[in-house]
Structures are given as C-alpha cells and as structure tokens.
Amino acid sequence: MVFDNVEDRIKVIKGDITKIETDAIVNAANNSLLGGGGVDGAIHRAGGKEILEECIKIREKQGGCRTGEAVITTAGKLKAKYVIHTVGPVWKGGENNEKELLRKCYYNSLKLAVENNVKRIAFPNISTGVYRFPKDLAAEIAINEVVNFLQKDTSITEVIFVCFDDENYKIYLDYI
Numbered sequence: 076m077v078f079d080n081v082e083d084r085i086k087v088i089k090g091d092i093t094k095i096e097t098d099a100i101v102n103a104a105n106n107s108l109l110g111g112g113g114v115d116g117a118i119h120r121a122g123g124k125e126i127l128e129e130c131i132k133i134r135e136k137q138g139g140c141r142t143g144e145a146v147i148t149t150a151g152k153l154k155a156k157y158v159i160h161t162v163g164p165v166w167k168g169g170e171n172n173e174k175e176l177l178r179k180c181y182y183n184s185l186k187l188a189v190e191n192n193v194k195r196i197a198f199p200n201i202s203t204g205v206y207r208f209p210k211d212l213a214a215e216i217a218i219n220e221v222v223n224f225l226q227k228d229t230s231i232t233e234v235i236f237v238c239f240d241d242e243n244y245k246i247y248l249d250y251i
C-alpha cells in the first residue's frame with residue numbers, strides 16, 4: 076500500500092514549539108494577526124519583529140484572518156522557515172460550529188503547507204488555551220484531520236504535535 080505509513084509520519088512531543096527545528100510551525104493566532112498571549116505571544120517574542128511586519132502586510136491586504144483560515148509568514152529568527160498562522164474557534168459550548176472550525180484550522184494549515192512546499196510541520200494544541208476548547212475533543216479532531224490529510228497527501232513527511240502542558244501531552248499519547 077502506498078499510504079500505509081501515515082502513523083510513521085506523525086509524532087507527539089512535549090515542549091515549546093518555538094524551539095522546534097522544522098519547515099513550518101503553526102501559530103494559534105487571533106483574527107487580528109497582531110499577536111496575543113499564549114503560544115502566539117511566545118512565537119512573536121522568539122521570532123522577532125519580522126513576523127509581525129508580515130502579519131501587518133497581510134492585514135492591509137485582506138483584513139486579518141477569519142476563524143478556521145490560515146496565512147503564512149516568515150519565521151524570523153526561529154529555526155523553522157515559516158510560521159503558518161491559523162485562528163482557532165473560541166469554545167462557546169459546542170453548538171457554534173466550533174468542531175468544524177477547528178478541523179478547518181488543521182486542514183487549511185496543511186493545505187497552505189503543501190502549497191509552499193513545506194514537508195515538515197509542527198502544530199500546537201490549537202484553541203485549548205485561552206479559547207477553552209475541551210482538550211480531549213480538540214485532540215480527537217486534530218489527529219483525525221491530520222490522518223485524513225496524510226492519507227491523501229504524500230508530500231508532507233512529518234507532522235509533530237507539540238504539547239505544552241501535561242494534560243494535552245497525556246491525551247495525545249493515549250491517541251497515538
């Protein structure tokens with residue numbers, strides 16, 4: 076089978092995504108693309124002002140980033156080549172399209188990665204911080220979508236789920 080190596084292309088680690096040496100890291104951004112707290116703040120702090128400058132240019136062109144969509148910038152001083160900024164949904168109880176929007180974050184980030192010849196990509200646990208998405212459900216959606224994508228795409232060689240907190244790390248290890 077051509078696609079029997081999907082699991083081999085997925086890794087789970089515990090750590091800080093700004094330290095990962097890969098082609099692209101994904102940022103859990105907000106609609107403004109102007110930076111924020113959590114992983115967004117950490118990426119902008121570590122990557123330097125080049126990232127924000129490109130985000131501002133994107134804002135001028137298209138007015139920020141809609142929830143579920145993704146945009147790509149340089150990674151500035153980071154080891155990665157690109158940052159893919161995607162905006163996860165705020166959890167409002169589950170009846171506001173949150174699950175589909177979170178799925179789209181993973182899909183659109185991977186699609187943008189392929190379009191930019193990215194082979195290796197690292198994701199944080201989008202929406203599970205300040206946006207309060209239940210961690211278990213978020214992990215299930217993230218893993219399902221990545222597996223689906225990799226079953227159809229052979230150009231991505233490595234997807235790393237970078238868990239920052241113990242709870243997410245444990246959940247991901249149970250799934251993978």
Ligand code: ADP
Nearest residue numbers: 091092103113114117200202203204205206239
């Ligand atoms: P959101 O607004 O999408 O919830 P947050 O940044 O608040 O975004 O949280 C998303 C996830 O990112 C959380 O699980 C949090 O533990 C994690 N996180 C925070 N800092 C880092 C970091 N430096 N590297 C990787 N993950 C991080």
